[in-house]
Each structure stands twice: as C-alpha cells, then as structure tokens.
Amino acid sequence: MIMLSRKEIENALTRWYRAWNEHDLDGVMDLFHEDIVFENWNGATVWGRDNLRRAWASWFAEHGGFSFTGEGTIIDETGQSALYRWKLEWPSPETEFKGRRETRHGVDVLIFKNGKIHEKLTYTKTFIEIDGKRVGLLPGE
Numbered sequence: 001m002i003m004l005s006r007k008e009i010e011n012a013l014t015r016w017y018r019a020w021n022e023h024d025l026d027g028v029m030d031l032f033h034e035d036i037v038f039e040n041w042n043g044a045t046v047w048g049r050d051n052l053r054r055a056w057a058s059w060f061a062e063h064g065g066f067s068f069t070g071e072g073t074i075i076d077e078t079g080q081s082a083l084y085r086w087k088l089e090w091p092s093p094e095t096e097f098k099g100r101r102e103t104r105h106g107v108d109v110l111i112f113k114n115g116k117i118h119e120k121l122t123y124t125k126t127f128i129e130i131d132g133k134r135v136g137l138l139p140g141e
C-alpha cells in the first residue's frame with residue numbers, strides 16, 4: 001500500500017488545484033483512484049474514474065470559465081486524507097440566475113488510497129452569491 005507523506009499530499013493537491021483552474025480534465029483525473037467514489041454537493045454519486053470522466057467531459061469542454069480559489073487545506077498524513085475549503089466562481093446553473101456570475105463556497109473531504117483520491121465528498125453552503133448579494137438555495141432563506 002502506498003502511503004503519501006504530508007508534503008507529497010500537498011504537492012499532489014497543488015497540481016490538482018492548478019489542473020481544475022486550467023480546465024485540464026486529464027490533469028484532474030490523474031489524481032483519482034480508478035475506483036473513485038465522488039459525491040457531489042447535490043447528492044449525486046459517481047463510482048469509478050471512467051464514469052466520472054464521462055460525466056464531466058461536457059462540463060469541462062463547456063466550462064464557462066469556472067475557477068476555484070482555495071480558502072484553506074488541512075492535511076492528515078496518518079489518515080491519508082485532506083479537507084479543502086474552496087470558493088467557486090462560474091456561470092450559475094440555477095434556473096432563476098442561469099448564466100449570471102455565481103459564487104459558491106464549500107469543502108471537499110478527500111480520502112487517499114494507494115496515493116490517489118479514493119473518495120471525494122463535496123459539501124457546500126446553502127446559499128450562493130449573485131452580483132455580490134447572498135441568495136438562499138433553500139425555501140425560506
């Protein structure tokens with residue numbers, strides 16, 4: 001079993017974050033284990049690197065200029081895991097704001113197995129920002 005050092009995890013994540021912002025699907029996929037379990041913020045789950053690549057291919061091809069800004073990373077070398085806080089800016093997919101610039105904040109729980117991300121669990125706040133104004137995604141917000 002491959003165990004990454006703290007520095008190796010940090011370096012891998014730095015390359016991975018860069019690949020996201022360069023809209024480089026191959027670079028993003030490179031760090032995923034072939035048996036990745038990816039749980040999106042909406043609860044959708046994709047199993048397997050090939051399935052995830054297929055699910056993301058059009059999103060990366062038509063990315064609309066999405067960009068992630070890191071807001072903090074916590075690495076647990078012993079547990080082979082990391083928490084990554086992020087801010088996403090992109091054209092909103094929300095029906096009433098479709099295409100307008102949206103900002104969303106969240107955190108990824110990343111669990112490594114044999115040097116690759118085996119689980120990626122994504123959580124986001126229940127609000128977004130449109131034109132600098134907070135907009136709730138849940139009824140009554």
